Amino acid sequence: MRQDYLVLKHLVKVFGTGEAAFTAVDNVNIDVQEGELVTLLGPSGCGKTTTLRMISGFELPTSGEIRIDGEDVSTTPPNQRPTTMVFQNYALFPHLTVFENIAYGLKIRRRSAHSIREQVENIMQLVGLEGLAERAPAQLSGGQQQRVSLARSLVMEPKVLLLDEPLSNLDAKLRVSTRLEIRKLQQRVGITSVYVTHDQEEAMTLSDRVVIMHQGKIMQIGSPQAIYAKPANRFVADFIGKANFLEGRVGSMPSNDEIVLDILGKKFQVVVQKGSFSEGQRVLLVVRPESVKLIPKMPDTLTGTVQEAVYLGSQMVYEVEIEKNIITVEIANPQEHMVFKAGEEVTINFQEKSLHILPYEEVQ
Ligand SMILES: Nc1ncnc2c1ncn2[C@@H]1O[C@H](COP(=O)(O)OP(=O)(O)O)[C@@H](O)[C@H]1O
Ligand SMILES: [Mg+2]
Structure with a gap:
C-alpha cells in the first residue's frame, strides 16, 4: 500500500493581491496513505474547504504541489482529476431521478447503457438505496439524499474521495448514525478519502488520522488518540475535548x-x-x-x-x-x-x- 497516495506539498493559497492579499492555506504538507481516511478539522475559516477545492481542482494553488498516485495533478482541470467531491448541500439535480443522478457522470464519460445500469445498481445496493431508483430527490429524506450524493461520487471510482461537511444538513441523531455508515462504507470500499468537518466528535469517530488546522496552518497531524492524549500545542488541547x-x-x-x-x-x-x-x-x-x-x-x-x-x-x-x-x-x-x-x-x-x-x- 502506498504511503504517499495523495501528497500535498508546501501547498499555499493566497486570495486577492497587494493590500487585500489573504493567505487562506499556508504551507500545508500532508501525506495520505492508500485506503486511509484523513479528516481536516478546524474552526470555520481555517482553510479546510480551500484545501479540498485545491485537491479537486476547483481552486488552483498559489504555490505548492498536489500528487495523486504518483502523478502531479497540481494544474490538471477538475474533470480530468481522479477525484470526486461530496458536498454539504448534496447538489443533486432536482429534475432527474435517483438513478439518473447517480448515472450522470458515467453518461458524460460515454459508458454503454448496459454498463451504466450495472454500475449504478451495484452502487445503489452498496449504499442502501435499493428500490428508490425512480424517485425524485425531493421525494427522499435528507439521509437518503446524502446517500445519493455519496453514490454519485463513488460510482465514478475515483482514486480519492473528497467530502466537505457532508453531514451538516442532517439533524443531530441522523448525523451520528450516518457518520458510522460512511466510515463502514469507506472501509469496505477501501477508498482513500479526505473528509472536512468542524465537528471534532465527527472527526474522532471517522478518521484514521486527523489534521488540525488553524488560520491556514497545520497545528498537528495524528490519530484521534494521539491528538487527544498528546496535543502539540494549546490550540489543539483546547480544540479537542x-x-x-x-x-x-x-x-x-x-x-x-x-x-x-x-x-x-x-x-x-x-x-x-x-x-x-x-x-x-x-x-x-x-x-x-x-x-x-x-x-x-x-x-x-x-x-x-x-x-x-x-x-x-x-x-x-x-x-x-x-x-x-x-x-x-x-x-x-x-x-x-x-x-x-x-x-x-x-x-x-x-x-x-x-x-x-x-x-x-x-x-x-
Ligand atoms: N474565493 C475566495 N476569495 C477570498 N477569500 C476566500 C475565498 N474562499 C475562501 N476565502 C477565505 O479563506 C478563508 C478559508 O476559507 P475556507 O477554506 O472556506 O474555510 P473553512 O472551510 O475552513 O471554513 C476564509 O477566511 C475565507 O473567507
Ligand atoms: Mg468549509
Whole structure:
C-alpha cells in the first residue's frame, strides 16, 4: 500500500493581491496513505474547504504541489482529476431521478447503457438505496439524499474521495448514525478519502488520522488518540475535548524523559519526550477533566474548593478552584465515588500517566 497516495506539498493559497492579499492555506504538507481516511478539522475559516477545492481542482494553488498516485495533478482541470467531491448541500439535480443522478457522470464519460445500469445498481445496493431508483430527490429524506450524493461520487471510482461537511444538513441523531455508515462504507470500499468537518466528535469517530488546522496552518497531524492524549500545542488541547491548563515550572529532571513539575508549590512527576524540556522552563500542564480524582482534603497536597457540583446521571461534573485557577473535573459512575458539595475543600489527584506538558504559551 502506498504511503504517499495523495501528497500535498508546501501547498499555499493566497486570495486577492497587494493590500487585500489573504493567505487562506499556508504551507500545508500532508501525506495520505492508500485506503486511509484523513479528516481536516478546524474552526470555520481555517482553510479546510480551500484545501479540498485545491485537491479537486476547483481552486488552483498559489504555490505548492498536489500528487495523486504518483502523478502531479497540481494544474490538471477538475474533470480530468481522479477525484470526486461530496458536498454539504448534496447538489443533486432536482429534475432527474435517483438513478439518473447517480448515472450522470458515467453518461458524460460515454459508458454503454448496459454498463451504466450495472454500475449504478451495484452502487445503489452498496449504499442502501435499493428500490428508490425512480424517485425524485425531493421525494427522499435528507439521509437518503446524502446517500445519493455519496453514490454519485463513488460510482465514478475515483482514486480519492473528497467530502466537505457532508453531514451538516442532517439533524443531530441522523448525523451520528450516518457518520458510522460512511466510515463502514469507506472501509469496505477501501477508498482513500479526505473528509472536512468542524465537528471534532465527527472527526474522532471517522478518521484514521486527523489534521488540525488553524488560520491556514497545520497545528498537528495524528490519530484521534494521539491528538487527544498528546496535543502539540494549546490550540489543539483546547480544540479537542475539554482541557484544564495549569501553569508550572520544570523543577528537577531525574532522567531525560522524566521531569518533576512544580505546580502551585506542589511537585508532580511526569514522563515527557526525551530532551523536550529543560530545568527551570516555564510550562503548561494539560489536564483532561476525566484524569482528575477528588478526595477529602489531606495535608501537604494540592487542594482546592468545590465551586459547583452538577450531577448528570452518568457523571458528576465539578468546578474546583485552586488558587484562582478553575479546573473542571468529570467523575464517571458517580454512585461509586464520594460526592462533594459546593464549598467543600478537596485534595486534587492527577492520574500522572495522562498528564501532558506543553511549553508555556500566553492565552490568546
Ligand atoms: N474565493 C475566495 N476569495 C477570498 N477569500 C476566500 C475565498 N474562499 C475562501 N476565502 C477565505 O479563506 C478563508 C478559508 O476559507 P475556507 O477554506 O472556506 O474555510 P473553512 O472551510 O475552513 O471554513 C476564509 O477566511 C475565507 O473567507
Ligand atoms: Mg468549509
